[in-house]
Amino acid sequence: QARSSSRPYDLYQPQQEMDPDAERKLVRKLENALEVGELQLHYQPKVHAKYHSLMGAEALLRWHTSDKLIGPNKFIQIAERHEVITHITWFAIKSAVARLARWPEELSIAVNVAPNLLLNDQILSVVHDALDIYGVTPGRLTIEVTERVMIDDPQVMLQQLGRLRKLGVKISLDDFGTGFSSLSYFRDLPVDEIKIDKSFVSMMVESEKDLAIVKAVIGLAHNFSMRVVAEGVETMDIARQLSDLGCDVLQGYVFDKPLPVEVFELDYGLARDA
Ligand code: C2E
Ligand code: CA
Ligand code: CA
Ligand code: CA
Numbered sequence: 001q002a003r004s005s006s007r008p009y010d011l012y013q014p015q016q017e018m019d020p021d022a023e024r025k026l027v028r029k030l031e032n033a034l035e036v037g038e039l040q041l042h043y044q045p046k047v048h049a050k051y052h053s054l055m056g057a058e059a060l061l062r063w064h065t066s067d068k069l070i071g072p073n074k075f076i077q078i079a080e081r082h083e084v085i086t087h088i089t090w091f092a093i094k095s096a097v098a099r100l101a102r103w104p105e106e107l108s109i110a111v112n113v114a115p116n117l118l119l120n121d122q123i124l125s126v127v128h129d130a131l132d133i134y135g136v137t138p139g140r141l142t143i144e145v146t147e148r149v150m151i152d153d154p155q156v157m158l159q160q161l162g163r164l165r166k167l168g169v170k171i172s173l174d175d176f177g178t179g180f181s182s183l184s185y186f187r188d189l190p191v192d193e194i195k196i197d198k199s200f201v202s203m204m205v206e207s208e209k210d211l212a213i214v215k216a217v218i219g220l221a222h223n224f225s226m227r228v229v230a231e232g233v234e235t236m237d238i239a240r241q242l243s244d245l246g247c248d249v250l251q252g253y254v255f256d257k258p259l260p261v262e263v264f265e266l267d268y269g270l271a272r273d274a
Contacts (some may be wrong), residue, residue: 018078023078023081026075026078027078027079027082027084030063030075030078030079030084030088031084031087033063033065034084034087034088034091038063038064038065039061039062039063039064039088039091040061040062040063040064040260040261041059041060041061041062041092041095041096041099041261042059042060042061042062042258042259042260042261042264043057043058043059043060043099043109043258043259043261043264044057044058044060044251044256044257044258044259045057045251045255045256045264045268046058046108046110046229046249046250046251047249047250047251047255048248048249048250049230049239049242049243049247049248049249049250050243052239052250052255054107054268055106055107055108055249056107056108056109056110056140056142057107057108057109057110057264058109058110058112058144058251058258059092059095059096059099059109059110059111059112060072060112060258061076061088061092061112062258062260063075076114080114080115080116085114085116085117086117086120086122089111089113089114089117089123090122090126092111092112093111093113093123093126093127093130093141094126094130096109096111096141097109097130097131097134097136097141098130098134099261100134100136100140100141101134101135101136102270102272103270104270105137105140107140107270108139108140108141108142108170109140109141109142110141110142110143110144110172111141111142111143111144112144112146112174113143113144113145115145115146115148118143118145118157118160118161119153119156119157119160123160123164124163124164124167127141127143127164127167127169128167131167131168131169137168138167138168138169139168139169139170141169141170142169142170142171142172142192142193143164143169143170143171143172144172144174144195145161145171145172145173145174145191146174146175146179147173147174147175147176147177147178147179147180147181147185148175148178148179148180158188158189158190161189161190161191162190165190165192170192170193171190171191171192171193172191172192172193172194172195172229173185173189173191173193173194173195174195175195175197176194176195176196176197176217177196177197177199177200177213177217178197178199183220186220186221186223186224186226187224191226192226192227193226193227193228193229194217194221194226194227194228194229195229195230195231196214196217196218196228196229196230196231196247197231197232198231198232198252199232200213200214200217201214201230201231201232201233201238201242201252202232202234202238204238204241205235205237205238205241211241214230214242214245214247215245218245218246218247219246222246227248227249228246228247228248228249229247229248229249229250229251230242230247230249230250230251230252231251231252232251232252232253233250233251233252233253233254233255234252234253234254235254236254238252238254239252239254
């Protein structure tokens with residue numbers, strides 16, 4: 001596992017440490033937050049690389065306490081060690097699908113799903129039932145799975161991704177390049193989309209090496225009929241370069257930060273009369 005330390009910009013984060021009491025307290029607070037509606041999804045646009053037209057959004061969790069807004073990096077890793085992540089994830093899937101039902105058919109939403117939940121059989125019925133109840137076309141929902149999970153139990157992971165895909169939802173391999181990426185992923189993984197990690201995207205203008213990696217990933221992914229999304233696009237210069245390289249979809253601060261859903265809908269003309 002020593003490999004991760006050899007790259008200064010690696011996003012492979014060490015486990016968050018916390019004393020058990022504080023951790024239990026945080027988990028209880030999270031459970032409560034979910035119950036009282038303090039956990040919400042913010043939406044960040046994913047745009048067409050050439051035309052910058054809206055293609056959909058990534059749903060990102062935010063915790064609105066009475067006095068501040070807390071980002072997922074402060075609690076998601078802790079949550080993932082406890083049962084509460086199950087409730088949080090089912091909530092995220094259901095609210096994203098409910099949102100899709102109100103948006104135009106051509107828009108999609110991506111939801112992040114933690115490793116251990118992907119292996120939870122319940123996910124199949126949660127996804128299926130949500131799509132069914134809201135009458136949403138399955139292909140409009142994308143499940144983002146971080147690449148790091150593939151190492152745990154590749155066989156089971158493969159099966160489970162295959163089952164999800166059978167429901168018609170899209171699978172996206174998140175944070176590509178930060179974990180233990182292997183070329184065999186391109187051959188073996190049933191995924192529709194590769195998300196190039198923002199560490200490569202932000203470095204590609206300064207570093208020929210990162211540029212070469214981005215180019216190679218785009219080329220390979222296209223050979224396997226996968227769509228390529230670049231995340232962390234912060235300048236128009238990078239956006240243009242990615243588009244020239246054939247990248248399909250862009251996401252990043254240069255277009256918008258993750259926005260509260262009402263703001264997103266207003267800004268993109270999706271708001272409906274109440
Ligand atoms: P991620 O899935 O890699 O999401 C992308 C992160 O990059 C988000 O951070 C987003 O706000 C940020 N970002 C977007 N554009 C830019 C940019 O141009 N520059 C930079 N520097 N950053 C950008 P966020 O919202 O803080 O989320 C952090 C992580 O928390 C996510 O990383 C994801 O792994 C996790 N997460 C968020 N929501 C959920 C959720 O509902 N479930 C689970 N299991 N994990 C979640
Ligand atoms: Ca993601
Ligand atoms: Ca990512
Ligand atoms: Ca990430």
